């Protein structure tokens with residue numbers, strides 16, 4: 279198969295990108311293993327403090343000679359999520375108090391900030407110079423995109439609709455990710471509420487590839503070699519896989535989540551604002567049921583994520599997954615591999631040659 283433009287630009291032997299994972303689920307070991315196997319390893323850095331970014335890129339550089347992508351969330355709060363004061367905290371606390379009590383956790387003090395500032399993170403990223411700056415939930419401002427161009431950092435922005443892809447294209451973003459609603463994790467819409475557009479990977483990839491000149495990457499529900507070949511047939515220059523890499527031992531998730539990804543429970547996923555306040559896909563469990571009941575009352579991102587973080591840690595420490603965020607995409611029932619080496623070698627097997635007549 280001939281090399282795609284994306285492979286050429288990023289020096290990739292294979293048209294495969296490991297999707298970044300936020301929330302502490304990325305690891306250096308995972309990203310490096312993917313890059314060392316000829317794909318693009320990514321690290322989701324949106325919850326890192328700015329001063330953690332340079333040492334992270336150093337650690338990635340030490341672990342691989344391949345290209346690496348660093349990922350940030352361009353918008354770091356939803357309306358009301360940046361100035362969530364004591365009164366607002368008091369108003370939502372009763373929603374969480376019974377579950378905190380179940381795990382014996384005291385009422386926490388509100389933090390000074392619920393999320394690091396994107397504006398500071400991106401400055402640190404520019405200094406650290408990863409090969410690729412991938413981002414979701416918006417478009418970096420022109421000065422940041424210009425600084426990336428000047429430093430030779432390729433930019434990779436996510437679109438959930440053709441209109442978002444056109445906006446990324448007009449801003450001069452180098453590579454466009456077509457994120458179908460099959461994808462695990464968040465639906466990173468930025469022009470309209472995420473619920474308004476749940477277009478799938480197949481039509482979205484094809485629309486963007488046929489309308490724009492920028493190289494396109496397909497993401498959402500792709501978990502095996504046939505899926506990657508389908509993405510390339512649609513005009514994508516690479517496929518980004520998340521759930522299939524999350525299931526590998528090298529990722530930062532916990533074993534209970536991995537086991538559920540490989541079980542029949544993963545045949546059903548749902549979209550919910552439970553985990554963070556932003557729409558995301560995962561496998562239904564108790565926390566999704568409890569929070570979905572309270573949907574209209576939940577605090578905005580990133581406050582919801584902060585409350586859920588306490589419950590998730592306590593639940594996992596107690597040995598149950600009732601309050602864990604079981605992120606998963608619709609491709610989960612296709613999963614077979616538990617290590618990056620096994621997954622990458624299966625994804626990159628040469629296609630069978632047509633039999634000679």
Ligand SMILES: Cc1cc2nc3c(=O)[nH]c(=O)nc-3n(C[C@H](O)[C@H](O)[C@H](O)COP(=O)(O)O)c2cc1C
Pocket residue numbers: 296297298299300301303322323324349350412413414436457460461462463464497498499500501518519520521522524605606607608609
């Ligand atoms: C647990 C989890 C966390 C994710 N976090 C991020 C993130 O921080 N930034 C991002 O750009 N994409 C994130 N994604 C999306 C993935 O990088 C990828 O695009 C998506 O998982 C592809 O769909 P798939 O899971 O069906 O393969 C996340 C996905 C999952 C499953």
